[in-house]
Amino acid sequence: MKGKRAGYWLVLPYVVFLLVFMAYPVLFSVWLTFHDWNLVSPDIPFVGLENYKRLLNDDLFFKALWNTLRFILINIPLQIGLALILAVALNQPLKGRGFFRGAYFLPVVTSGVVISFLWAWMLSTDDGLINGLLQKAGLHPVPWLTSETWAMPSIAWVAAWKNLGYYVVIFLAGLQSIPKQLYEAARIDGATSLQCFFRITIPMLNPAMLLVVILSTINGFQLFTEPYIMTGGGPANSSLSVVMYIYKNAFQSLDMGYAATIGLVLALIILSVSMIQKRLLEKDVTY
Numbered sequence: 001m002k003g004k005r006a007g008y009w010l011v012l013p014y015v016v017f018l019l020v021f022m023a024y025p026v027l028f029s030v031w032l033t034f035h036d037w038n039l040v041s042p043d044i045p046f047v048g049l050e051n052y053k054r055l056l057n058d059d060l061f062f063k064a065l066w067n068t069l070r071f072i073l074i075n076i077p078l079q080i081g082l083a084l085i086l087a088v089a090l091n092q093p094l095k096g097r098g099f100f101r102g103a104y105f106l107p108v109v110t111s112g113v114v115i116s117f118l119w120a121w122m123l124s125t126d127d128g129l130i131n132g133l134l135q136k137a138g139l140h141p142v143p144w145l146t147s148e149t150w151a152m153p154s155i156a157w158v159a160a161w162k163n164l165g166y167y168v169v170i171f172l173a174g175l176q177s178i179p180k181q182l183y184e185a186a187r188i189d190g191a192t193s194l195q196c197f198f199r200i201t202i203p204m205l206n207p208a209m210l211l212v213v214i215l216s217t218i219n220g221f222q223l224f225t226e227p228y229i230m231t232g233g234g235p236a237n238s239s240l241s242v243v244m245y246i247y248k249n250a251f252q253s254l255d256m257g258y259a260a261t262i263g264l265v266l267a268l269i270i271l272s273v274s275m276i277q278k279r280l281l282e283k284d285v286t287y
Contacts, residue, residue, distance in 0.1 A: 032260040039254045051261040061262060063237055064245040065269075067152060071241065072220035074156035079216055080209070083164055087171030088201070101172075105165035112162060116229035119158045120145065123230075145231050148238040155226045155239055163219065167212050174208030175201070210281045214274050221270045242266050 033051050037044045055061055090101055107115060122129040123144035131141035144154040182200050191199065223241040227233055233240035233248075242262065250259035 029260045029263060032257050033264055035257050037256045039250075039256050047257065051258050054258060055261055055265060060237065060240070061242070061245060064240045064242045067237075067239060068221060068223060068241045070152055071156050071159075071223055072217060074153055075160050075220055076213065076216045078156065079160040079163060079167060080212055082160065083167035083171055083212070084205075086164070087168045087175055088197075090168065091172060091175045101168075104168055107162045108165040110162075112225040113229060115158065115162050116226050119154075119161075119226075120230045123154055123158075146235055148235055151231050151235065151239040155223075155230060158226050158230070159220075159223065163216075167216070170208050170212055171205065174205045178204045206281075210278070213281060214277055217273055217277060218270055221266060221273075 032044075034046060034048060035044045036047045036050075086104060090097055090104075094100075123131075125131060125141055125143045125146055128141075128144070130144065134141060142150060144150050178201065182204075183196055186196050186200060222243055224243040224247065227239040227241050228244055228247070231239045233244055243266070246259045246262050246266070249255045249262065
């Protein structure tokens with residue numbers, strides 16, 4: 001009995017933390033979707049399903065959702081491809097391997113705000129480093145952040161560069177768990193390096209691949225810092241993300257009920273997409 005009581009006391013801080021900082025905000029947000037609140041007024045009138053009806057007729061929300069999906073479609077293949085290539089390279093017995101592993105992880109632990117300001121300067125149309133190099137090579141400058149065509153791909157590249165090290169670590173862990181005997185047996189049978197990569201490495205990395213795809217998708221739907229700092233959502237809302245739209249409604253328009261509604265819908269979208277990805281990709285996973 002004393003052991004049970006001691007256990008209850010040990011888990012109590014976590015239960016309190018869970019209730020106060022996770023369960024209560026979620027339930028309050030759901031409750032807020034049925035109300036109209038400007039954050040400062042003590043009156044919070046009940047509006048029923050009005051926020052949901054407004055959402056269905058909000059063209060800007062669907063534009064922000066499309067922008068976010070476009071970001072994910074560019075960011076995930078780019079991120080996974082680069083992370084896989086680097087992980088395979090860093091898994092080889094190369095000189096200075098420890099240094100490169102640390103160097104590629106450095107952007108992950110660097111502030112997203114700092115990285116966004118740095119890349120905003122590098123991608124600047126007039127005096128940016130990238131366009132300076134292009135002009136020295138005899139090419140025309142590209143409006144990376146001021147063009148509706150280039151703004152979101154530029155942001156996708158910066159986000160991929162920042163998070164690359166995190167996914168390299170996941171792939172490295174997956175690569176190091178593959179038994180070397182598989183490669184030795186394949187070599188004896190005459191398999192080339194390319195055949196070993198596609199017949200052994202890729203199938204054995206499926207659990208890591210599933211994890212990376214789901215994490216990348218969730219992170220992609222939460223896009224905020226890069227477009228907020230680098231483009232402000234422009235030009236013409238072409239880089240406005242859903243989370244940025246929530247922020248604008250909540251803290252610029254002080255429309256907390258509508259912001260909570262968008263947030264709840266976004267959470268349901270993330271949950272649905274993650275479950276679909278898990279169902280589709282888990283078929284090929286062997287643990």
